[in-house]
Amino acid sequence: xxxxxxxxxxxxxxxxxxxxxxxxxxxxxxxxxxxxxxxxxxxxxxxxxxxxxxxxxxxxxxxxxxxxxxxxxxxxxxxxxxxxxxxxxxxxxxxxxxxxxxxxxxxxxxxxxxxxxxxxxxxxxxxxxxxxxxxxxxxxxxxxxxxxxxxxxxxxxxxxxxxxxxxxxxxxxxxxxxxxxxxxxxxxxxxxxxxxxxxxxxxxxxxxxxxxxxxxxxxxxxxxxxxxxxxxxxxxxxxxxxxxxxxxxxxxxxxxxxxxxxxxxxxxxxxxxxxxxxxxxxxxxxxxxxxxxxxxxxxxxxxxxx
Ligand SMILES: Nc1nc2c(c(CN[C@H]3C=C[C@H](O)[C@@H]3O)cn2[C@@H]2O[C@H](COP(=O)(O)O)[C@@H](O)[C@H]2O)c(=O)[nH]1
Numbered sequence: 001x002x003x004x005x006x007x008x009x010x011x012x013x014x015x016x017x018x019x020x021x022x023x024x025x026x027x028x029x030x031x032x033x034x035x036x037x038x039x040x041x042x043x044x045x046x047x048x049x050x051x052x053x054x055x056x057x058x059x060x061x062x063x064x065x066x067x068x069x070x071x072x073x074x075x076x077x078x079x080x081x082x083x084x085x086x087x088x089x090x091x092x093x094x095x096x097x098x099x100x101x102x103x104x105x106x107x108x109x110x111x112x113x114x115x116x117x118x119x120x121x122x123x124x125x126x127x128x129x130x131x132x133x134x135x136x137x138x139x140x141x142x143x144x145x146x147x148x149x150x151x152x153x154x155x156x157x158x159x160x161x162x163x164x165x166x167x168x169x170x171x172x173x174x175x176x177x178x179x180x181x182x183x184x185x186x187x188x189x190x191x192x193x194x195x196x197x198x199x200x201x202x203x204x205x206x207x208x209x210x211x212x213x214x215x216x217x218x219x220x221x222x223x224x225x226x227x228x229x230x231x232x233x234x235x236x237x238x239x240x241x242x243x244x245x246x247x248x249x250x251x252x253x254x255x256x257x258x259x260x261x262x263x264x265x266x267x268x269x270x271x272x273x274x275x276x277x278x279x280x281x282x283x284x285x286x287x288x289x290x291x292x293x294x295x296x297x298x299x300x301x302x303x304x305x306x
Pocket of ligand 1: 040041306
């Protein structure tokens, strides 16, 4: 993911509202010297898994909808993962490409057993249709075919997903530069790798190329750990739960600086303790810390990308 790494580094070098505190970063790495926290994928036990192509279909649908839960304070990622799992257990054809193209908002709510409108519901439905349509048009309706065509390369998978599915093209303009963040496309590769334990559909020779997934939880954790520092205006806006517009300098910096900080953390771990860690592993640890901290104040942006 060279374009994600390079463009995030550019943002970090030119940022106005978010900075990376190198002493904060060193302190965190210091605490990890002895043992690097390892978090099991699906430690929550909420995902569908049958070791076959239906799991790939499930994960692709999951990551097509894996964004923006916060506008409903009772909703979170677990509801989505569990809801889709239940739906598939009840009806194995629920995510067939032709069915995906027909869901309506109320049907999606029913599928997830959610009693009211989902945040960005129209967009979620549109994205489901897009996934069904393009899977049918180019991959015989099967996300497993998409994965098979990548020759065990996560980089190729991300490129293919972003080329075929516009909803996954998570990028921004920042100070005249195009910045690539690709959160949901990358997390799809990571979810395959985690679910299949690096085997079969989850075998990627280049899993180390994937960066962290720039969402709204991990930046908040990095800030709490003292790795990210915010300008007072940004800190106040987050504290006050004010919405931060998608594509604003602040929003892009929060996400890009998180990617850069995790890359630095990984570099430092390698230099200081000779430990090779994947950004995916650091991400899962940071994310799990964040979701277990209910008081964590995160930034609020309406976005289909994360
Ligand atoms: N960086 C990063 N962001 C992640 C995840 C995951 C889930 N990964 C699963 C896969 C295997 C594991 O066992 C995890 O369960 C969701 N998110 C993001 O969090 C936000 C939701 O937060 P809340 O509203 O509190 O549920 C939202 O932006 C969502 O897109 C991750 O792993 N890393």
